[in-house]
Amino acid sequence: METDYLTLDSMGKRVLMTGNGAVARGAIEAGVKVATSYPGTPASEILSSIAAVAKKVGIYAEWSINEKVAFEVAFAASLSGIRALMACKHLGFNWISDAFLVSAYTGVNGGLVVVVSDDPHPHSSQNAEDTRYYSKMGKVPCLEPSDPDEARKIIPMAFDLSESLQLPIVVRLTSRISHSRGDVELGEMRRKDREPKFEKDPKRYAVIAPHARERHLWLNNQYAKAAEAMESFPLNWIEGPRGDFGIIANGLNYSYVKEALGILGIEAPILKLSSANPIPKRLVANFLRGLKECLVVEEIEPITEEGVKAIAQAEGIPVKVYGRSTGHIPLQWELNPDIVAGAISKIAGLGNPRPGLLAKPKAVQLEIGRRTPFLCAGCPHRASYYSIKQALRRINKGGIIAGDRGCYNQGIYPPLNGYDTCICMGASIGMACGFYKAGVKEPIVAVIGESTFFHAGIPPLINAVHNNANITVVIFDNSWTSMTGFQPNPATGMNAMGEETRRLNVEEICKACGVEFVKVVDSFKVGELIEAIESAIKFPGPAVVVSRHECAVREMGRLRRRGERPRPYAVDPTRCTACKICLSQFGCPAISIEDGKISIDKYSCTGCGVCAQICPSKAIAQVEV
Ligand code: SF4
Ligand code: SF4
Numbered sequence: 001m002e003t004d005y006l007t008l009d010s011m012g013k014r015v016l017m018t019g020n021g022a023v024a025r026g027a028i029e030a031g032v033k034v035a036t037s038y039p040g041t042p043a044s045e046i047l048s049s050i051a052a053v054a055k056k057v058g059i060y061a062e063w064s065i066n067e068k069v070a071f072e073v074a075f076a077a078s079l080s081g082i083r084a085l086m087a088c089k090h091l092g093f094n095w096i097s098d099a100f101l102v103s104a105y106t107g108v109n110g111g112l113v114v115v116v117s118d119d120p121h122p123h124s125s126q127n128a129e130d131t132r133y134y135s136k137m138g139k140v141p142c143l144e145p146s147d148p149d150e151a152r153k154i155i156p157m158a159f160d161l162s163e164s165l166q167l168p169i170v171v172r173l174t175s176r177i178s179h180s181r182g183d184v185e186l187g188e189m190r191r192k193d194r195e196p197k198f199e200k201d202p203k204r205y206a207v208i209a210p211h212a213r214e215r216h217l218w219l220n221n222q223y224a225k226a227a228e229a230m231e232s233f234p235l236n237w238i239e240g241p242r243g244d245f246g247i248i249a250n251g252l253n254y255s256y257v258k259e260a261l262g263i264l265g266i267e268a269p270i271l272k273l274s275s276a277n278p279i280p281k282r283l284v285a286n287f288l289r290g291l292k293e294c295l296v297v298e299e300i301e302p303i304t305e306e307g308v309k310a311i312a313q314a315e316g317i318p319v320k321v322y323g324r325s326t327g328h329i330p331l332q333w334e335l336n337p338d339i340v341a342g343a344i345s346k347i348a349g350l351g352n353p354r355p356g357l358l359a360k361p362k363a364v365q366l367e368i369g370r371r372t373p374f375l376c377a378g379c380p381h382r383a384s385y386y387s388i389k390q391a392l393r394r395i396n397k398g399g400i401i402a403g404d405r406g407c408y409n410q411g412i413y414p415p416l417n418g419y420d421t422c423i424c425m426g427a428s429i430g431m432a433c434g435f436y437k438a439g440v441k442e443p444i445v446a447v448i449g450e451s452t453f454f455h456a457g458i459p460p461l462i463n464a465v466h467n468n469a470n471i472t473v474v475i476f477d478n479s480w481t482s483m484t485g486f487q488p489n490p491a492t493g494m495n496a497m498g499e500e501t502r503r504l505n506v507e508e509i510c511k512a513c514g515v516e517f518v519k520v521v522d523s524f525k526v527g528e529l530i531e532a533i534e535s536a537i538k539f540p541g542p543a544v545v546v547s548r549h550e551c552a553v554r555e556m557g558r559l560r561r562r563g564e565r566p567r568p569y570a571v572d573p574t575r576c577t578a579c580k581i582c583l584s585q586f587g588c589p590a591i592s593i594e595d596g597k598i599s600i601d602k603y604s605c606t607g608c609g610v611c612a613q614i615c616p617s618k619a620i621a622q623v624e625v
Contacts, residue, residue, distance in 0.1 A: 006053045009189050017184040019177040022148040023115055024049035026155025027085045028057055029187045034077035036062045036070035038455065039484035040089035041124040042175040043117035047087050048485060051496040063487050063496040066455040067092035071099050078112035079205065080196035083159055087115040091424065093131050104138045105215035106205050107166040107222065110194065111159030117173040120299040120334035126424065130300040135170045135277040139223040142170040142277040144251030148182035150235060154274065156187060161229065165222050172276060174299055176334065177252050227278040235274035236283060241267050244292040245348050250276055250304050253297040253335060260341035264350060279307040285315045295347055296323035297340055322347055373410045377590035378606025380523035380549035381408040384476050385418035386586050386614065387526055388445055391533035398442035400435055404428035406449035407483035408476050415587040419447060426456025433460065433469040443472065443537045450477040450506050451489040458509060464542040465514035472536040473544045475506050478551040486554060510544040517543035524549055526613045552606050565625050566607035571598045575619035582611045
């Protein structure tokens with residue numbers, strides 16, 4: 001198991017690990033003492049890996065309520081002289097940006113490494129942003145590993161660099177590095193047993209404007225030192241024969257380039273860069289000299305390409321530089337060896353010297369049935385969406401449903417068509433306020449999961465109360481951050497390390513925020529839930545309904561571990577009128593239709609009983625296992 005390798009004191013042993021697991025291993029080797037995160041694919045497994053062994057190796061691991069808090073916890077630990085790591089996905093970096101950009105002014109003491117995983121495609125995100133921009137904006141060095149082995153190696157290097165420069169360091173992964181497995185050589189366990197101590201220095205740590213002016217000067221000096229350090233960074237190198245055409249590849253793209261050259265059966269000079277920012281100017285200039293053409297391979301934006309062009313111009317090197325901005329590499333989506341081979345072939349004028357090698361393998365060309373994501377059988381969110389729709393139907397004045405980020409996003413698909421907008425963490429309530437204040441006359445409902453509510457839903461709810469927005473907020477409380485792998489949150493009553501903690505009730509928080517109408521209903525009591533939502537919509541002012549039922553996957557997992565099975569439901573064909581309401585308005589995946597006959601798959605059915613409640617003919621009933 002990957003977890004076993006995290007603490008294995010066997011330097012030099014080669015094991016198979018994911019990129020995220022390798023980062024966790026690197027952090028443990030580097031002697032990290034505090035690790036924090038908020039779950040977000042593709043970065044979630046970094047903290048869950050560390051948390052799994054945290055007590056064993058003396059690390060404090062925390063799922064914070066959002067990325068900004070996670071960063072601040074890690075940052076303060078670093079100011080106290082110990083090593084700290086914070087992990088997030090690219091969108092989480094937006095949340096930390098405020099504190100992160102100022103942390104470059106204070107600098108750090110114990111090494112502080114922020115590991116971010118970008119999602120270039122994007123596979124599981126609402127956009128594909130390039131976190132290297134934050135690194136440039138903050139004048140904070142950014143390193144990029146090219147495979148899981150380098151992901152392990154680069155983390156201790158990043159901690160050492162952070163302490164020598166007194167700056168936080170960003171380590172940028174992409175989804176392919178995070179989730180691919182590779183051969184990883186274990187390094188030395190370098191436990192750092194330091195006594196945490198915060199030495200007061202208001203001129204440094206209290207960044208008011210006069211102090212900021214001083215610290216800006218300091219940061220510029222440190223950034224110049226960082227640029228110098230990158231000239232000899234050991235994971236940057238030049239390889240291959242000399243020639244007219246060269247390739248510069250960042251991070252994972254180095255692996256793509258190597259594979260692409262293998263596909264084409266050629267060799268070319270390569271500058272492999274694992275320092276994304278600052279760009280090592282002398283190293284790049286040395287590589288460019290003598291080249292006529294150079295392809296820059298990077299994901300997501302042409303940041304290195306622009307840097308390379310600027311260096312060529314400043315140094316008077318007559319080389320044509322190609323990349324994402326010139327259209328030689330597509331400007332969107334993630335790369336792969338085929339795309340890179342096509343670009344190299346085109347620029348180098350090779351045509352396709354080995355026809356067929358660039359063609360996709362046959363298996364990939366096969367037509368594969370497309371499956372849309374869906375809410376699981378017995379998912380309480382399905383009942384919540386169904387109830388909102390029914391309540392809006394009863395009121396019969398239309399309705400706008402502002403959605404949020406979480407596993408309940410799968411409710412967008414038919415037949416639920418559960419929400420009309422979905423932007424970013426916490427946006428549901430803020431946007432619902434906006435629709436109301438814009439004068440929209442329809443009922444306005446915001447839906448938000450409890451984890452997202454803790455992350456970013458509380459300030460907009462206070463805003464709704466403060467500005468008297470007549471909106472209804474339905475909080476889908478299933479007690480877990482399910483989308484990203486069932487991480488605990490304040491509603492779970494457990495922390496990242498499995499310790500029992502005080503369970504926070506979202507309804508109490510809503511009342512404390514000043515909401516006068518707050519009702520809690522079991523998501524599976526559909527009649528009650530519809531009533532509560534209808535009353536909330538009719539309430540003149542902000543109103544909250546907490547639709548609460550534990551995530552079906554967690555509930556079923558517990559049953560299975562006890563050797564039990566849920567009692568499933570079945571359709572009585574003598575009663576069923578084939579009205580299809582259970583399919584067309586509810587759509588539990590355990591229910592299907594064949595030759596006009598509705599049936600329930602007893603192995604998928606979790607026995608939630610909601611379909612029995614909505615069937616107008618009372619044709620669905622619980623049966624023995
Ligand atoms: S809702 Fe009831 S009556 Fe209608 S199709 Fe489903 S099982 Fe049959
Ligand atoms: S009881 Fe009905 S709604 Fe619940 S899981 Fe079974 S088939 Fe689906």
